[in-house]
Structures are given as structure tokens and as C-alpha cells.
Amino acid sequence: MVNTLRKVRNIGISAHIDSGKTTLTERILFFTQRIHTMHDVKGKDGVGATMDSMELEKERGITIASAATFCEWNDHEINIIDTPGHVDFTIEVERSLRVLDGAILVLCSVGGVQSQSITVDLQMKRYKVPCIAFVNKCDRSGANPFRVIDQLKNKLGHNAVPVQIPIGLESDFMGVIDLVDMKAVYFDGDCGQDVRIGDIPGDLLPEALKRREELIDTASLFSDDLTEAILEEKEVTSDLIINALRNGTLMREITPVFMGAAYKNKGVQPLLDAVTRLLPCPSDVENQALEMDNGQQPVILSDDPGKPLVAFAFKLEDGQYGQLTYIRVYQGTIAKGDAIINIRSGKKINIGRVARMHADQMEDIDSIPAGYIGALFGVDCASGDTLIAKGVNLTMTSMFVPNPVISLAIFPNDNKSLVNMSKALARFSKEDPTFRTHVDEETTETIIEGMGELHLEVYVERMRREYDAEVTTGNPRVAYRETITRKAEFDYIHKKQTGGAGQFGRVSGYMEPATDTDFVFENKIRGGAIPSQFISSCEKGFKACLTKGPKMEFPVTGVKVVINDGASHAVDSSDMAFQAAARAAFREGYAKAGPVIHEPVMKVVVETPTEFQGSVMGLLNQRRGIILGSQDEGFMSVVEAQVPLAEMFGFSTVLRSSTQGQAQFTMELATYKQVPRSIAEELMKKAEKEKKNNS
Amino acid sequence: MEKNNSILKNPLTRLGYETEDILAEGEFGAVLASSGVGKTALLVQLALNTLLRSKNVLHISLDDPVNKVGLWYEEVFQNLVQQCNVKPATPVWETILPHRFIMTFKVEEFSPPKLEERLNDLTQQGIFFPQMAIIDGLPFVESVRNPLSELKILAKANSMSVWFTVRSHRHEKPGPDGMPSLFSHVADLFEAVIQIHPEGNETHIRALKGNKAEAGPPLILDPSTMLMKNSEE
Numbered sequence: 001m002v003n004t005l006r007k008v009r010n011i012g013i014s015a016h017i018d019s020g021k022t023t024l025t026e027r028i029l030f031f032t033q034r035i036h037t038m039h040d041v042k043g044k045d046g047v048g049a050t051m052d053s054m055e056l057e058k059e060r061g062i063t064i065a066s067a068a069t070f071c072e073w074n075d076h077e078i079n080i081i082d083t084p085g086h087v088d089f090t091i092e093v094e095r096s097l098r099v100l101d102g103a104i105l106v107l108c109s110v111g112g113v114q115s116q117s118i119t120v121d122l123q124m125k126r127y128k129v130p131c132i133a134f135v136n137k138c139d140r141s142g143a144n145p146f147r148v149i150d151q152l153k154n155k156l157g158h159n160a161v162p163v164q165i166p167i168g169l170e171s172d173f174m175g176v177i178d179l180v181d182m183k184a185v186y187f188d189g190d191c192g193q194d195v196r197i198g199d200i201p202g203d204l205l206p207e208a209l210k211r212r213e214e215l216i217d218t219a220s221l222f223s224d225d226l227t228e229a230i231l232e233e234k235e236v237t238s239d240l241i242i243n244a245l246r247n248g249t250l251m252r253e254i255t256p257v258f259m260g261a262a263y264k265n266k267g268v269q270p271l272l273d274a275v276t277r278l279l280p281c282p283s284d285v286e287n288q289a290l291e292m293d294n295g296q297q298p299v300i301l302s303d304d305p306g307k308p309l310v311a312f313a314f315k316l317e318d319g320q321y322g323q324l325t326y327i328r329v330y331q332g333t334i335a336k337g338d339a340i341i342n343i344r345s346g347k348k349i350n351i352g353r354v355a356r357m358h359a360d361q362m363e364d365i366d367s368i369p370a371g372y373i374g375a376l377f378g379v380d381c382a383s384g385d386t387l388i389a390k391g392v393n394l395t396m397t398s399m400f401v402p403n404p405v406i407s408l409a410i411f412p413n414d415n416k417s418l419v420n421m422s423k424a425l426a427r428f429s430k431e432d433p434t435f436r437t438h439v440d441e442e443t444t445e446t447i448i449e450g451m452g453e454l455h456l457e458v459y460v461e462r463m464r465r466e467y468d469a470e471v472t473t474g475n476p477r478v479a480y481r482e483t484i485t486r487k488a489e490f491d492y493i494h495k496k497q498t499g500g501a502g503q504f505g506r507v508s509g510y511m512e513p514a515t516d517t518d519f520v521f522e523n524k525i526r527g528g529a530i531p532s533q534f535i536s537s538c539e540k541g542f543k544a545c546l547t548k549g550p551k552m553e554f555p556v557t558g559v560k561v562v563i564n565d566g567a568s569h570a571v572d573s574s575d576m577a578f579q580a581a582a583r584a585a586f587r588e589g590y591a592k593a594g595p596v597i598h599e600p601v602m603k604v605v606v607e608t609p610t611e612f613q614g615s616v617m618g619l620l621n622q623r624r625g626i627i628l629g630s631q632d633e634g635f636m637s638v639v640e641a642q643v644p645l646a647e648m649f650g651f652s653t654v655l656r657s658s659t660q661g662q663a664q665f666t667m668e669l670a671t672y673k674q675v676p677r678s679i680a681e682e683l684m685k686k687a688e689k690e691k692k693n694n695s
Numbered sequence: 696m697e698k699n700n701s702i703l704k705n706p707l708t709r710l711g712y713e714t715e716d717i718l719a720e721g722e723f724g725a726v727l728a729s730s731g732v733g734k735t736a737l738l739v740q741l742a743l744n745t746l747l748r749s750k751n752v753l754h755i756s757l758d759d760p761v762n763k764v765g766l767w768y769e770e771v772f773q774n775l776v777q778q779c780n781v782k783p784a785t786p787v788w789e790t791i792l793p794h795r796f797i798m799t800f801k802v803e804e805f806s807p808p809k810l811e812e813r814l815n816d817l818t819q820q821g822i823f824f825p826q827m828a829i830i831d832g833l834p835f836v837e838s839v840r841n842p843l844s845e846l847k848i849l850a851k852a853n854s855m856s857v858w859f860t861v862r863s864h865r866h867e868k869p870g871p872d873g874m875p876s877l878f879s880h881v882a883d884l885f886e887a888v889i890q891i892h893p894e895g896n897e898t899h900i901r902a903l904k905g906n907k908a909e910a911g912p913p914l915i916l917d918p919s920t921m922l923m924k925n926s927e928e
Contacts, residue, residue, distance in 0.1 A: 515783065515785070613813070613816060614813075614815075614816030614819075614820070617816055617817065617820065617822055618816075618820045618822065621820060621821075621822045626792055626793050627796060627822065627823070628761065628765065628792075628795075628796075628797060629754075629761035629764070629765070629796060629797030629798060629799065630761070630797075630798050630799070630813070631760055631761050631798075631799045632798070632799060632800045632801065632804065632809075632813070633801065634801060634804060638761070640761050642792075673789065
């Protein structure tokens with residue numbers, strides 16, 4: 001392991017489907033000698049490219065899980081983290097984007113900036129990831145890298161500047177001209193492995209000089225030394241330009257553009273040079289953790305490998321070697337034989353094997369110091385967990401996990417699927433804290449819960465493909481809740497005399513709305529009207545009513561119950577009698593307390609080209625949404641709204657068709673709000689109908 | 696919960712303005728102050744007062760993103776409900792939210808035609824009909840008369856009144872009317888002009904234009920809550 005942090009790059013390769021991301025990754029691994037043969041993406045040779053490890057991703061053209069792979073170039077260590085390009089997998093996106101320090105944005109020289117390029121670019125912007133661009137497929141007919149550069153400027157707002165220009169295009173594409181060194185670069189040999197440097201062809205020289213001038217001009221804004229050299233008419237060296245470009249790139253103020261044709265093995269090596277010269281090393285990036293003892297205040301981590309360990313588990317994989325946990329070490333070092341702590345569970349973990357991963361192959365190593373990415377074996381943890389040394393109390397992510405807002409019943413089609421489904425569900429709930437599963441006691445259906453429609457759809461699909469579990473799904477259901485709106489009193493006597501010991505208990509008091517909590521129980525009984533041993537029975541009885549509300553059988557939240565009187569019988573009062581009395585008292589009070597239904601309301605943020613802003617607002621408005629505001633950012637606009645989840649089914653499809661696929665949206669739970677009366681009535685009718693059907 | 700009377704009363708009426716709204720449809724108002732004195736806070740308070748009376752407010756910010764503007768509202772609202780002892784506050788907040796719309800633009804890209812386009816998006820689809828607008832951060836430079844005249848036409852066409860923040864400079868000497876010179880040449884377009892200015896340890900609010908009667912004790916901006924109150928309160 002090269003132990004200089006300045007020579008480490010943790011990068012992501014982000015791109016639109018079919019712009020050649022996988023091929024580019026494959027070629028990078030070939031040229032860095034991590035693999036010795038090249039495969040095609042669609043697997044003409046039946047093997048398939050190395051990075052695409054999950055089949056579903058291939059088929060849907062989306063990257064769901066992020067694999068990490070390692071390679072070396074020019075004495076630098078490069079970790080490539082495969083990044084999901086889909087906005088719906090918020091947790092997955094957040095995890096993978098936070099472990100990378102820089103990125104290559106791959107664009108197709110024919111297709112240009114497409115909708116998914118916009119998505120991935122927005123994600124980079126959100127997480128402030130510096131990037132360089134690679135215009136791929138310059139050998140295709142219709143290739144025009146300069147049009148793509150214009151689109152980068154106009155559609156994505158990048159200060160894009162070409163660092164190379166092509167020598168020929170389409171079928172005549174032969175290589176590139178490096179505008180920093182002013183040399184022509186050709187790629188000879190069977191696999192383009194022999195880089196030949198030559199003079200710039202005469203016919204391209206004027207164009208190259210003009211573009212170099214523009215490059216220097218743009219870069220000079222980020223370096224006083226370069227500006228000084230220009231003003232004093234000194235020689236503008238390559239180092240001066242590179243340093244200026246690097247400064248601008250790290251500030252996200254400039255996007256250097258490279259070009260090539262990965263499939264034809266052209267332009268990959270200069271891109272790798274650029275990764276090492278222009279993208280940040282781990283110490284260029286400031287990483288923060290939250291201090292658990294101090295109200296989750298942010299703390300800046302130091303990349304000193306000698307300090308106490310802080311590492312982040314960003315991905316779990318169930319592979320041929322058992323459970324593999326991908327981690328990034330932010331501070332300190334993790335080594336074989338270490339005993340560390342998982343801060344979420346507080347459990348001690350002994351580190352057995354430490355490895356470096358290359359897609360599906362691995363290599364054992366001794367330790368992973370700060371700034372590096374690696375994998376651990378047999379470690380019991382979930383994705384998103386923070387691993388720390390004893391005595392440190394830091395977490396990389398907030399411990400807050402939102403409650404699921406949507407559920408879906410799933411039914412295995414046969415016995416084999418039933419077994420596999422359980423395996424899959426156990427694994428998924430470990431990987432993703434927002435994915436939960438349980439069995440409905442009444443219907444015995446298996447219910448899965450999550451953060452959105454697509455979130456659950458993907459897991460159902462993964463069940464089919466990875467675990468061979470064929471399942472049928474029910475309709476998605478919104479997680480409604482019930483609550484009360486006013487204070488109401490109750491006074492109930494539970495009395496039963498059916499021979500033998502009877503049952504007696506009287507519970508009296510009131511219930512009222514409680515904010516910011518699900519349930520509060522208060523005992524204000526004086527003088528032992530209810531004997532103290534039965535107080536907990538009363539509480540148990542009240543709590544039992546919360547799981548299924550009397551109004552619509554939704555969970556009850558936001559209720560404070562106070563008991564202030566009651567009565568007991570020396571012989572007939574029992575735990576059971578008081579539980580029954582409390583349950584009936586709850587129902588009595590609840591009916592008088594103005595019960596209402598609350599629904600999850602989502603904060604929806606749509607990022608759209610400004611021309612579609614009007615129609616996006618129309619769409620949100622039609623869905624009972626309250627539009628909070630619109631932010632005009634030039635060619636892109638952001639519309640923020642609060643929309644009930646029940647109205648968001650199928651929104652992605654409608655949004656896509658109304659914006660020519662160019663708008664993206666994110667959705668998270670904002671609050672629970674009362675359902676309007678008309679909708680509540682509809683819900684009741686539906687529930688009654690279902691009840692009838694079931695009986 | 697009931698909105699009690701004190702929360703519904705427009706504090707600016709204490710300056711002698713006759714109606715709660717101060718401005719009629721199509722009219723312009725301006726809040727003048729140097730930076731950091733409390734222009735946005737004052738206008739947000741004015742907006743909240745309008746929202747609480749179930750009128751629609753369009754807040755246009757040329758400086759801050761939607762989130763930040765939203766935070767202004769939340770903060771001033773919290774102070775306001777605390778001052779007026781309104782409990783619980785959440786249901787009130789939820790009733791005013793649908794009446795508010797925040798629009799932000801980059802200052803260099805803002806223009807009346809662009810605003811008109813955005814406004815049409817809202818009104819033509821029946822999404823939102825503003826009755827009052829706030830434009831926060833418009834630079835009052837020499838060429839501002841033209842866009843202001845266009846905005847006046849837009850305001851009239853949409854039956855809304857518009858409040859502007861106007862930044863004055865501490866070093867600049869005001870003209871005889873008490874207004875900064877750059878504002879004076881467009882002051883004729885405004886029906887009400889209010890100035891916030893530090894007086895010793897206090898921040899006073901006074902009307903430079905538009906009020907009919909002299910008011911009682913001076914109105915001040917409380918530095919801890921940024922709310923308006925009488926100096927005697």
C-alpha cells in the first residue's frame with residue numbers, strides 16, 4: 001500500500017445509461033492492470049463487464065448498489081466507487097456520495113447532456129463533489145464534443161473548459177490534442193495500450209492555439225501565479241496550468257473536459273492522469289462527524305492514521321465469501337486483530353480479515369488507514385453504521401431513521417419462494433434501516449414497509465432476481481394514523497360475574513391531545529382508588545388500544561391519558577380485569593375526543609428546467625399539494641412543495657412525461673397532517689368495503 | 696385556537712395609516728433602511744399580518760433561497776405567537792401556509808417580464824392569486840424606474856399591492872424629504888414609504904410618505920424579536 005495520502009483518490013464515475021460508464025470503468029481497470037482481459041457490457045463473450053455486479057441494475061439501466069474497486073496509476077491509488085444514478089434511493093446515494101472525494105462525469109458525445117446526466121450532476125452539486133468530465137464515444141457517427149461542452153455550460157451551468165480537442169471525429173477519430181502540453185496523443189497497439197506522443201497536425205494547430213488560449217484564460221482566475229506569468233509575459237508552464245485547473249476544480253468553479261472513445265481504447269490513460277492531477281485527495285476534503293455526547297454537534301475529522309478510529313460502513317454485500325462490509329476510514333487505522341465498536345449497537349467487533357476489493361475479486365491486506373476504502377469480513381453491522389475505536393463517541397450519520405410511510409403486502413408464490421423471501425427480507429432490513437418487514441397478525445400477510453413506491457418496488461425486484469423468490473404484491477398502502485383533537489373524559493366499570501372468580505375494575509380519567517409524542521400515561525390517583533399493583537395493568541390496557549385505533553384501525557398517536565379515579569374489588573379485581581377496563585375506557589373517551597385521521601405529508605422538491613416550472617407546479621397542485629416556493633436558478637428551477645403521500649403514487653411517471661424526462665424529484669417525510677373530511681369519508685367507505693370482502 | 700385581535704392588528708397602523716392593508720391594489724410601498732437594520736424582518740411581519748387575515752402573500756426574494764426565506768417566516772411567526780400568547784401555534788401556522796408563496800430569483804436574472812411569466816403560471820392554473828407581494832432585494836439603481844413602472848402595471852393587472860425593501864447607505868445624506876437621493880427620483884411611484892433608522896439605542900420606524908395623521912408614541916423595532924412595538928410598551 002502506498003502510504004501517502006496525497007496519492008490516494010476516492011472517485012465515482014457517474015453517467016447517463018449507455019454513455020459508456022461501465023466500459024470506461026472496465027478500460028480503466030485494464031490499463032491499471034487490475035484485469036487482464038476486457039469484456040463487453042452486454043456480455044457478447046458471456047462474461048460481462050466487471051463492475052456490473054447486480055443484474056437488475058443492468059436490466060433497468062440503473063445502479064442500485066455501489067461496489068468499490070481499487071486500482072493503481074502513476075504511483076497513485078485509485079478507489080472507484082460505483083455510484084447510483086437514481087434519486088429515489090436517497091440513503092444509498094447519500095452513502096456512496098459521501099465516501100467519494102471526486103468524480104468523473106461521463107457524457108456521450110452524441111447524446112450529450114441527457115436527463116440522467118442532470119440527475120447525477122444535481123447529486124454531485126448537492127454533496128459538493130468536485131468533478132472532471134469525459135466526453136465518450138467520439139468515434140460514433142454524429143459525435144460532437146463541443147456541443148456537449150456547450151450543453152454542460154447551458155444545461156448544467158458548469159464552467160466547462162476543454163483540456164483536449166479531438167484529432168478527427170466519428171470513424172476518423174484517432175486521438176486527442178493535449179492543450180496543456182500542446183502535444184498530440186495517439187493510442188497504438190491492439191488495446192490502445194501504447195501511448196504515442198507526437199506533434200500537433202498542422203491543420204489543427206490554429207484551433208489548438210485558440211482553445212489553449214481560452215483554457216489559460218479560464219484557469220488564470222484560480223491562480224495568481226498563472227495570472228502573473230501571463231501579465232509578465234513569462235513562459236506559461238504545464239504545471240502552472242494544471243495547478244490553476246486543480247484549484248478551480250476543487251472549488252467546483254471549473255470543470256475540465258477530456259475526450260475519447262473508451263470502447264476503442266482511446267483517451268483513457270490521459271483521463272487517469274487527470275484523475276491523479278486534478279481531483280482531490282482525501283486530505284483536500286473536510287469530513288465531519290457528529291459528536292454523540294454533545295447533542296450531535298459536528299466535529300471535523302483528522303486524516304491522521306495514528307488517531308482513534310472513525311470508519312463508515314457504506315455497503316454490505318452477501319457474496320461468495322460471506323458478509324462483506326465496505327468501509328471508508330476517515331480517521332485512524334483499522335487493522336487485522338483490532339477490537340472496535342459499532343456505535344449504533346454498542347457491540348464490540350473483532351476484526352478478522354481486512355481486504356481490498358476489486359468488483360468480485362479480493363485481495364487480503366493488513367490494515368486500512370484514514371482516507372482509504374476497504375472491506376471487512378464477518379463483521380456484524382448494517383449499512384450506514386459508524387465503527388469507532390473505544391473511547392471515541394462519534395457517528396458519521398445522524399442516528400435518526402424515519403419511520404416508513406408506505407407498506408405493501410407480499411405473497412410468496414410457492415414454498416421455495418417462501419424460504420428465499422425470508423432470507424431476502426432479513427438481508428434487506430439489515431442493509432437499509434428504512435426498509436422494514438413484519439407479519440400482519442390478523443391476515444398473516446407479510447408486509448414490507450419503506451420510504452416510497454419505488455423504494456419497495458426495487459426490493460421486490462431484487463427478491464426475484466437475487467434470491468429467486470417469486471412474490472405477488474398487493475396495493476401499496478399509506479401509513480395513516482389516528483389521533484384526537486380535544487379533551488374527553490371516561491369512566492368505565494368492567495364487571496363480569498359468570499361463576500367462580502369474577503372480574504371487576506373501574507377506571508376513570510380523561511384523555512387529551514399530546515404534541516410531539518405518541519403516548520403519555522399519567523397516574524393522578526390519590527388514596528388508592530385503584531391499587532398500585534393495577535396501575536401498570538391500566539397502562540398496558542391503554543397501550544393495547546394504540547396499535548389499532550377505534551376509528552379506522554390505524555395506529556393511534558399523540559394521546560395523553562390521565563387516570564384520576566377508579567375502584568377495585570378485593571377478590572374480583574385482577575390484572576386482566578383492569579386491562580379490560582382500560583381498553584373499554586379508552587374506547588369510550590376516544591369516541592368523544594374528536595378522533596381524526598392523519599396522513600403522511602411529504603416534502604417534495606422538484607428540480608426542473610425553468611421552461612417546465614409552470615407545468616410542474618400544476619402537477620403538484622393537482623395532488624393536493626401546497627407549493628411552498630419556487631427557486632429560479634437560471635436554466636434550472638427548484639419547486640418545493642408539501643404533498644400528501646397518498647397523492648404521490650405514479651408521480652415519477654407523470655413528471656417524466658410532462659417534462660420530457662428532464663425533471664427530477666426527491667421526497668421525504670415532512671409531517672403528518674389531518675386528512676380532509678371528504679378524503680376521510682372515502683377512506684372509511686373503502687375500509688368498510690374491504691372488511692365486507694374479507695368476511 | 697382563535698386568532699386573537701392583537702395578532703390580527705397591523706402594527707403599522709400605529710404610524711397613522713388608516714387601513715389595515717395600508718396599500719390598495721396596484722399601490723407600492725417601500726421600507727427604507729441601511730443593511731442589517733431589519734427591512735426583511737419588518738416586511739415578513741407585515742406579510743404574516745396579512746396572511747393571518749387569510750390574504751395571499753407572494754414573497755419574492757432576490758437574495759436568499761426559499762429555505763432561508765421560510766426560516767424568516769418561522770422565526771418571526773414564533774416570536775409573534777409568543778408575544779400575542781397564541782396557543783397552540785401549529786394549527787395557525789398550518790392555516791397560513793397555503794396563503795404564502797415564496798419565489799426566488801437570482802438578482803441579475805430578475806425582470807418584470809420574467810415575474811409576469813411566473814405569475815401567469817400560477818394564476819392561469821388557479822394555483823395562487825397574490826393579494827400582496829413583497830420584493831426583497833431589488834437594487835435601486837439609476838435605471839430602476841423602467842422596471843418599477845412595468846411592475847406597477849403588473850401589480851394593477853393582478854390586483855395586488857407591492858412592498859419593496861430599499862437599501863440606503865449610512866454615509867449617504869438624505870434629501871429634504873428624508874429619502875436617499877437614489878430613491879427620491881422614483882418616490883412618486885410609491886404610495887407609502889417607511890423608514891427604519893437607529894435613534895440612540897433604539898431602532899425607530901417612521902412614515903416618510905402616505906400617512907394621513909400624526910401618530911402617538913414612536914414605533915420601534917424590538918432588537919431581540921425584530922417585532923414592531925410602541926416605544927412605551
